[in-house]
Amino acid sequence: MKLYVSVDMEGITGLVDHTHVDSDKHNYERSRIIMTDEANHVITSAFEYGAKEVVVNDSHSKMNNLLIERLHPETQLITGDVKPFSMVQGLDGTFDGAIFTGYHARAAQKGVMTHSMIFGVRNMYINDVAVGELGFNAYVAGYYNVPVIMVAGDDGAALEAQQLIPNITTAVVKEAISRSAAKSLTPAKAGQLLREKTALAIQNSDKVKPLTPPDRPLLGIEFTNYGEAEWANLMPGTEIVPGTTIVRFQAKDILEAYQAMLVMTELAMRTTFC
Secondary structure (H helix, E strand, O other), rough: EEEEEEEEEOOOOOOOHHHOOOOOOOOHHHHHHHHHHHHHHHHHHHHOOOOOEEEEEOOOOOOOOHHHHOOOOOOOOOOOOOOOHHHOOOOOOOOOOEEEEOOOOOOOOOOOOOOEEEEEEEEEOOOOOEOOOOHHHHHHHHHOOOOOOEEEEEHHHHHHHHHHHHOOOOEEEEEEEOOOEEEEEOOHHHHHHHHHHHHHHHOHHHHHOOOOOOOEEEEEEEOOOHHHHHHHHEEEEEEEEOOOEEEEEOOOOHHHHHHHHOOOOOHHHOOOOO
């Protein structure tokens, strides 16, 4: 089995607010150690239970968080920014399955540090299906006929994964109390859970089908204010839905929709408060 692992940070054990996931804040350095160890539990278990190759993509912020020296020696790590496909860089049809770990629920939903790419997004849609990072990434995997066999993170991420992908294995390492508080496992207990769930996901991988995207997806991004929509609308081929902050883009396939989303959200981040 060849396995792809995308590792985000907000869904990692014990991490609950911006001081844990912002590289300028005091909790970040200890948080990236926990993140790396958590990824390593998944990687090591994957190798123990049949994976012959594991490619890991650092998928948080500037995407240079994982400490390569702490990873299983056979791991291949994709690290750094800019990546043309961001959180799913390097994913293609040669993989037998994908695992998303450290993931969080989409914007406007309950969960720890919920958001969708940037804090200026309220909702993202593929046709009429509301998706966050998890769902969008799973659609890209589905484009390559690769099933997402496991999602690890908080209880909100697990619920979102189960609603999108039947028979997926989930590992809940913390339960949201609010957007910045949680009841969390310790790293030791979370590590044990992740190893067990990874083994189960590999064992049950034949029961999970890829999340197949529509052939010509209509991307819709609802921003929190009109200024963000105006910036996103600078991308050719987009339109603002009258009377809303929703910007639409008709894509030829999910890969074009994904890159359009990256461009639109990057542009929207240029919006200032006044």
